[in-house]
Amino acid sequence: MESIAHIRRNDKKIQTVEQHLLEVKNLAESYGKEAKVSHITGLAGLLHDLGKFTQEFSTYIKTASENPDNPPKRGSVDHSTAGGMFLYELLHKKDSSRNEKILAELVGNAIISHHGFLKDFNNPSLESKYLERVSKEGKREVYSKYDEFSGYFYEKVMDEESFSNYVNKALVELSEYISQSEPTTLRTSLYYLTTFIFSALVDADRTNTRHFEDEINEQKISNHELFQLYETKLNDHLIELQKSPKSKSEINKLRMEMSNQCEKCSENESGIYSLSIPTGGGKTLASLRYALKHALKHNKERIIYVIPYTSIIDQNAKLVKEILDDDINIIEHHTNVDFGPQTENELSEELDEILVNKTEKIRLATDNWDAPIIFTTMVQYLNAFYAKGNRYTRRLHNLTNAVIIFDEVQKVPSKCLSLFTESVNFLDKMGNSSVLLCTATQPSLETIKRKIHVKNEIVENLPDVVKAFKRTEIIDKVKDGKMSREDLKFFVGNIMDMNQSLLIILNTKRVAKELYAELDTSNVGATVYHLSTSMCAKHRMDVLEKVRNDLDDGKKVICVSTQLIEAGVDVSFECVIRSLAGIDSIAQAAGRCNRNGEKKIGNVYIIDYGDEKLGNLSEIEKGQKVTRQKLIDLANEQGENKVDLLSPEVIKLYFEKYYNEIESLLDYPLQIVGGNMNTTMVNVLLGCPFMNEYISKSKENRSKVTLLQAAHSYAAEQFFVIDQNTKSIIVPYDKVGEEIIADLNRPYGIEKLSVLLKKAQQYTVNVYENDFKKLSESKALRYLYDGSIYTIVPSAYSKFYGIDLDNSSLVDIIQF
Incomplete structure (x- = not known):
């Protein structure tokens, strides 16, 4: 058997399976380091493409490379099940320890899902899609090659003793992780660990594949060095502000005092802090001052601003880029330029990179948030944890060891509030991230059931400060x-x-x-x-x-x-x-x-x-x-x-009353389709609402009951931050927008395409499905990149209103 993981398109060079597995392992280890689970994430990387160690796959990929216009049927060779099955057979025996079984489930689910999405351990249909993949009864054709792929693994990648030692290190990490969780919150902790492992694996796999395909030998600039440079530039800017005659005004004196308090607090340990600077108090620069100094002191990898509205991103990112004099390393990610719905092929368990089409190439180019400073939206943040599609989850691991600033935190959609607070607590406790909850109207998140554990408020004597800012x-x-x-x-x-x-x-x-x-x-x-x-x-x-x-x-x-x-x-x-x-x-x-x-x-x-x-x-x-x-x-x-209506005491009472009014909505209510059961997204992911029925159904074979019970895929299919799906449309506003649209009609490699898509975010409008349909019916839509990207005709974009659903902007063009 010839060992082949990938064959490069332009020169037919081969990346062997052992090269790919070890390189992905190393990347995944680095992603898991700060969460102290590097061997757990490394284990996923080490085994994720184990199924490529077969003669069947070697023949398959060579045929695909030699016949690009008529390749074999995608998915005809299953290569992602083997690694999960291998772990299940090794660690999920009758006499295996609880932690061995949990490790097999955590890592195995990530492996079998790395070209799709995490499988349900259990779901409303009382099915374990995970077990259907990893058990020899569920995948007999894969199990028939067990000796072949496991033999090659021990021969070419890691011998049995070394592998056993590696697994033991992963078990030590898991034991330590579990020990930090309260028994009542263990399922919650394990849900987030499962998702984190999946994120690290997907990003490591995609990154290594992209580097091989595009012959990239990436040399990263030290974020620490950049942060030092940024801090100097920010301080220079603040000094210049102090020289201005306007700096003597009472309002600007107060703003500088808020900024100084943020700098002082940046010395404190990592944790969750609230920053309740009154509106107009200069919290953008004050929070940046905190973030840069805190990142330098505590060796954080990146700074992430999570903002409710794209309009705020537009302004804040522009301001920060100007002050720090850098528009390369500071990225905005406020919409995924949406490339149409994921097709069955794209969700296939066997998305072989050698066969990627144009749509999939775009998905590989989507940002993974590997940048020093990132501006993104609350929608994108929550999608990283809960939405269907590994392009979202891929980013999650980069939220660890970061300074995360939630601007206008009171704008978290009510139904997502519990999911939000649990994710923040995970990043604080397990992810080694520091969190800043910024708003002039601080919500009472300490009063809800799934509360956030805030260490301290940064602003001293808040009531007096609010009066001074009136x-x-x-x-x-x-x-x-x-x-x-x-x-x-x-x-x-x-x-x-x-x-x-x-x-x-x-x-x-x-x-x-x-x-x-x-x-x-x-x-x-x-x-x-x-x-x-x-x-x-x-x-x-x-x-x-x-x-x-x-x-x-x-x-x-x-x-x-x-x-x-x-x-x-x-x-x-x-x-x-x-x-x-x-x-x-x-x-x-x-x-x-x-x-x-x-x-x-x-x-x-x-x-x-x-x-x-x-x-x-x-x-x-x-x-x-x-x-x-x-x-x-x-x-x-x-x-x-x-x-006053806007006093801290009234705002606190308002949120307590408001959350009490909507208490039944905070856990994201779900109606189980085809049944009479009402539950919540929180329960489906962090609880085990179907476990008793599943055990009863499986009582003749109790070994087929998983310890983990999260319905990952089922929940993700139901999850939307906003109630309706939206589609992203690149609009022909000004000459630059027109040039972007023209450029997207040309074939590009992933790197060039990634640059174009980042640029296109400034020219993107999200529309609801019903509005998208109206644009289509009025013949205003146009399709780029084989129908994967949407744009509109110039007459459908008004200089007064933006996207014009009446498609009547032609009158404006004629008149002006």
Whole structure:
């Protein structure tokens, strides 16, 4: 048998199986080091392609290489089962210890799944997809080659004694890992360990394959050296700020004090900290100051900003890149440029790299978050732990030994809250990461069932700091009843008679677009701007730049926006109108009013806008309900007892009431299809809701019951951070967007393609399935890269609204 793992396309050079296994082992070990599970992850790398040690696979891959236009049927040779079966036969015997069985299950599931997704140990159908793969009864054709692939392994990779020693080291690591978990949380700890091993294996395998195929000998720059350089540049920037006359203002003195407190706290040990700097308090630079100094002191590998909205990423990443003078090592990953649904072939257990098509090449090029500083979204963060698709999970291991800053942490979707807190606790306790929970409206995560264990609040004397930062007055117009669009237009006119600038924030894109259209054609005596997520990131940044310039020039300005402008967007209006929402949203809206203390107090009006139809936006509705009651309560308070709507005590009470209102949603409710059972995602992953029934079903053969019970694949199929799937569309906004689209019509290698896709993120808009269908029906969609990437015709993208579902932007092109 000729040992072949891969055959390079351009020169037919062979990477042997033993080379690939040992190189992937080394990479996987390095990924598992900081979590103290390097031999466990290394074991997965060592055995993942064991099934390639067969004459059948050798013949298969040579035939595929020699006949690229007519290769053998994909998946006709199973090479990923062997490693999992090998471990199961060695460690999952009747007399095996509990930890030996757990190790076989943890590592074996990663191995058999590394070209697809983790298998269910048990699921609602009372099936163990894991056992169906690793047991000799389930895969007789693989077991018939057991002596062949195990013999070659011991001969070419590692002898039996050395392998036994290696397994023993992995068992020691597992024992230590388990000892750090409470008995009541052991299943939770093992779920995250399983997912971590899978992540390390997938990334090690993909990385080694890419390096071989593209002949890359990667020499990484030391992140530690970069962080030292970054810290120097940040300090230089802060010194320059202090030289400015504006630095003497009270607001800027307070900002510098917050920054100094962050630097002081960076000396503390790793852990979870809250940073409750009031809105407009400069938390972007303050948190960066903390992160760089903390990373240097505690040897963290990377800094990751997790942000709720792409609009904040646009601004914050731009600011950080400018200050640190580096746009190469600081990456933004706010959308996967979505390449269409995964096909059956792509989800095949036997995705052989020699046969990758264009779509799969794109997936191999997707970021794995191996960069010094990363800006990403909460959606992408949660997907790394829970979503279907190993391209998501591949990134997870890079969340360990990191400084992770969750900006606007109160925006975690309610149904995902328990999953979020458990993942953060894992990264803190097992992943050696430090976590910063940043927001002006700190949610009461210590009061929910699956709480986060916060070490400390960074801001000292928080109530006094909030009072010092006060720059706005909240004015309750909700008590006056619902406001129609005509009422709102009249109200806007009155406000603009007394102010130069006004920001209006509404809860849906539809009403924001409609109000903008009416104001833009009305005699309001101001330039009217519009912002929504129907615009790509570059488009939004350009609009914001125009808004800032007009504000700086003292021109009359009205901006109509959805909530995307609320969090983290550095812009200051004289006055703000906010449609009724949760107190956290109102606080963020207030942060766009009189942001820099341009006058003593700016007014923020809360209205009940009658034109809004919230539909499926239940979280906004529930937030409205709690806020409405709080406004009533505060209106009844008198004298010294009266407190501000945005005070820390009211915000704390708001979140306690809000989480109590939605307690049944926090664990991600699930309805088992085809059955009467209601459960939760948390229970399916971190508990064992089907175990008793499965044991009863398997009572004649109790050895066929796994110790682990997580329904990985079943749960991942049900998991969406937002309730509907979205598709990503690259839009032809400006010349650069058009050039990206043109370039994606050309064939490229993975490295060039990866660069293009990163660039395309600034020109990407996510749309829901129903909107995608409308674009398709109106003939506005176009397909790139063999149909794997979506774009639209220029007439479907408006310079005023972004993606135009009416496909009516052609009128704009004709007129202008």
